[in-house]
Amino acid sequence: MILSVRDFAIGFQREGQNLVAVDGISFDVEAGETFVIIGESGSGKSLTGMSIAGLQPPTAFVSGSIRFKDREMLNRPDAELRKLRGPEIGLIYQDPLSSLNPVWPVGDQIAETLTAHGLADRAEANKRAVEMLERVRIPDPRRVASAYPHEISGGMRQRAMIAMALAANPSLLIADEPTTALDVTIKAQILELLADLKRELALTIILITHDMGVVAEVADRILVLYAGRIAEIGPADSIMLQPSHPYTAALMTSAMISQTPAKQELNAIVGGAPGLGAFPAGCRFHPRCPRAQDDCNTVEPPRRKFGAVELACHHPIEVAMSLQVARS
Amino acid sequence: MALLELDAVSKTFSQRRGGRAVQAVAGVSLAVGKGETLGLVGESGCGKSTLARLALKLVDVTDGRVRFDGVDVTGLTGRRMLPIRRRLQAVFQDPLASLNARMTIAEVMREPFDTHGVKLGAGLEARIRELLSFVGLENIDIQKLPGQFSGGQLQRIAIVRALALEPEIIVADEPTSALDPSIQAQIVNLMLQIQRKRGISYLIISHDLDVIGHVADRIAVMYLGTIIEQGTADEIMQRPLHPYTQALLSAAPTLAARRQVGWKRIMLSGDPPNPADVPSGCRFHPRCHLARDICRTNVPPLRAMPGTGQMVACHLAPDETARAGAEVGRDRRGLPLAG
Ligand SMILES: Nc1ncnc2c1ncn2[C@@H]1O[C@H](COP(=O)(O)OP(=O)(O)OP(=O)(O)O)[C@@H](O)[C@H]1O
Ligand SMILES: Nc1ncnc2c1ncn2[C@@H]1O[C@H](COP(=O)(O)OP(=O)(O)O)[C@@H](O)[C@H]1O
Ligand code: SF4
Ligand code: SF4
Ligand SMILES: [Mg+2]
Ligand SMILES: [Mg+2]
Numbered sequence: 001m002i003l004s005v006r007d008f009a010i011g012f013q014r015e016g017q018n019l020v021a022v023d024g025i026s027f028d029v030e031a032g033e034t035f036v037i038i039g040e041s042g043s044g045k046s047l048t049g050m051s052i053a054g055l056q057p058p059t060a061f062v063s064g065s066i067r068f069k070d071r072e073m074l075n076r077p078d079a080e081l082r083k084l085r086g087p088e089i090g091l092i093y094q095d096p097l098s099s100l101n102p103v104w105p106v107g108d109q110i111a112e113t114l115t116a117h118g119l120a121d122r123a124e125a126n127k128r129a130v131e132m133l134e135r136v137r138i139p140d141p142r143r144v145a146s147a148y149p150h151e152i153s154g155g156m157r158q159r160a161m162i163a164m165a166l167a168a169n170p171s172l173l174i175a176d177e178p179t180t181a182l183d184v185t186i187k188a189q190i191l192e193l194l195a196d197l198k199r200e201l202a203l204t205i206i207l208i209t210h211d212m213g214v215v216a217e218v219a220d221r222i223l224v225l226y227a228g229r230i231a232e233i234g235p236a237d238s239i240m241l242q243p244s245h246p247y248t249a250a251l252m253t254s255a256m257i258s259q260t261p262a263k264q265e266l267n268a269i270v271g272g273a274p275g276l277g278a279f280p281a282g283c284r285f286h287p288r289c290p291r292a293q294d295d296c297n298t299v300e301p302p303r304r305k306f307g308a309v310e311l312a313c314h315h316p317i318e319v320a321m322s323l324q325v326a327r328s
Numbered sequence: 329m330a331l332l333e334l335d336a337v338s339k340t341f342s343q344r345r346g347g348r349a350v351q352a353v354a355g356v357s358l359a360v361g362k363g364e365t366l367g368l369v370g371e372s373g374c375g376k377s378t379l380a381r382l383a384l385k386l387v388d389v390t391d392g393r394v395r396f397d398g399v400d401v402t403g404l405t406g407r408r409m410l411p412i413r414r415r416l417q418a419v420f421q422d423p424l425a426s427l428n429a430r431m432t433i434a435e436v437m438r439e440p441f442d443t444h445g446v447k448l449g450a451g452l453e454a455r456i457r458e459l460l461s462f463v464g465l466e467n468i469d470i471q472k473l474p475g476q477f478s479g480g481q482l483q484r485i486a487i488v489r490a491l492a493l494e495p496e497i498i499v500a501d502e503p504t505s506a507l508d509p510s511i512q513a514q515i516v517n518l519m520l521q522i523q524r525k526r527g528i529s530y531l532i533i534s535h536d537l538d539v540i541g542h543v544a545d546r547i548a549v550m551y552l553g554t555i556i557e558q559g560t561a562d563e564i565m566q567r568p569l570h571p572y573t574q575a576l577l578s579a580a581p582t583l584a585a586r587r588q589v590g591w592k593r594i595m596l597s598g599d600p601p602n603p604a605d606v607p608s609g610c611r612f613h614p615r616c617h618l619a620r621d622i623c624r625t626n627v628p629p630l631r632a633m634p635g636t637g638q639m640v641a642c643h644l645a646p647d648e649t650a651r652a653g654a655e656v657g658r659d660r661r662g663l664p665l666a667g
Contacts, residue, residue: 040508040510041479041508153599153600154372155599155600156599183371183372183535183600184371184535184536184537184576184579184580185371185575185576185579185596185600186599186600187579187580187581188579188580188581188593188595188596189595189596191581192593192595210508210509211509211581212509213538213580213581213582214581216581216582217581217582250510251509251510254509254510254512254513255509255510255513256582257513257516257538257539257541257542258538258541258542258582258658258662259662260542260662261660261661261662262541262542262543262561262660262661262662263520263542263543264520264662265517265520265521266513266516266517266542267513268510268513268514268516268517269510269513269514271464272478272480272481272511273508273510
């Protein structure tokens, strides 16, 4: 096990109130797996991912524990966290333009991740930057190394960012919506690249996305977040093909457009996700849940284990039925 | 007769500082019939939005004609275009950017009525409420500013606003791309419901073949400013014949990929092309795995395939592309999730 998250919570103060965004979640990530976090926008995916890298917003309050390779990451001094980011944990984001420095050649930025950690001298680092660009399949890596971010295409920038995240050879890669801003053809290239790199470099990947096609393609295990709580967690095949939690089932059917006959209405989830500070009592999903009963309005469902899957629901869909729900 | 017709339209942007001119749209002909949904797909930068703006007459064509309900509107401007605008509305990708941030929702909603001199007097507020109720927003505070609503709520507001004057066609440029999947499904459903109730036409533009494959009756595929394939949605989704369409269809990751043993993707090498530097011959040839000498020199015309209405611009279609097309094609009847 490379990562162990226990009772992790993060929130913000607004107008004298404590607003909890992620509310006491626990999960483990095994070395070498692709662990995917899904959930609607605002459910707490990014806050969770960034906190694993010790990058929670400065105004946030946190509690619980995040242990990465037996080191506690929460409340660790910034200087020590910086030492881990790069050589231990690599990060990629949705929008490479906002995380690459616009006035600095791409190659220098990659080299910097090595020199900053004293892993190589300037000349060695520059050489390695070109190697990394080649490794992420950039044609003519030498030219791209001396180019500025705006001089290369979106797909190339995303590759350059992956090269930067992986230059110092981390064991964990956290990717927050890495393909969301990309065209399908480029998205496909990036997914194949990540799969290859994972094999070549023995990486563990934590992937955050709302693109279910991407999830279907790469996930080993899936964590489903709803309003800051874990709805369901388990092997990707169970979660995608036989969801037991009503929210997961609804998410899958609304996202898998091609599963619904053309021109027919999709199985959309009614209403919108609750905002911070407006989480309903009982099961947080109850106002939108087609299976809700009286107990759902008042009693928060505990997390229970069903085979390899764990879920928090009073009235889960049984497997035989989940097939039906998925089909209807 | 088609409701909206683009006849060999082109748009060239001249670059500042002596750069090369960019031909964003290069001789495209498309027609949207009454009550029909035409889906337009293609990669970023291929000219989709420019085409939408030409169709909406937000920019002028460099060449070609635009016709609305049989009337040539290419040269119409200002006041003379107003009656057409009322029948032809738009929805854009980013709802926050497309609505005036300083106007309240009430003001945003009454603007189309004011612009077109539709006077409802005391009935206006009721009409606005009624419109909002179509999209489940009857209870929102319409004195709030757009910034105080979520992306999904704003996109629903943008759609009912476009519907306010009961247009005959809506041109929607990436209407769901910025949204979460669950909100995206709500918007898709809304658009389908409106069409069923009112028989309106859509020109829907997206790079998401899933969405287009679901809502469209016909599909046109754009590459570097030109249409390279066109046909019924069934033809394009089940049996695409252009190597580019095939790559697009097989590139999109889906659940099918997880399930199918032996599933293989046609990978496109290289980046989306640059309209300032159009390749000779077939525009797609630098990225095409079937390319041969003739492709580098001769432009393949868009031509009808034998026995169908499917139009394809490829020297080798259908003889050498039909098999791959059948392999990557998808059934539009929907697959069960499990199985
Ligand atoms: N006003 C303009 N001046 C110069 N070039 C332009 C202008 N508008 C668009 N272009 C260029 O024309 C081409 C087509 O642009 P367009 O916005 O139509 O693409 P698109 O297919 O809608 O892409 P996306 O999927 O990214 O929205 C691009 O190369 C773009 O840079
Ligand atoms: N710096 C911040 N200050 C206040 N609220 C925040 C901050 N960052 C995130 N939030 C809130 O926390 C919740 C979860 O955010 P996030 O993890 O970014 O969601 P996701 O990635 O799932 O879309 C949201 O309601 C968001 O608005
Ligand atoms: S606990 Fe009740 S409301 Fe919550 S998901 Fe389960 S059935 Fe639905
Ligand atoms: S004409 Fe040639 S290069 Fe163009 S799509 Fe057909 S085979 Fe490929
Ligand atoms: Mg996020
Ligand atoms: Mg566009």
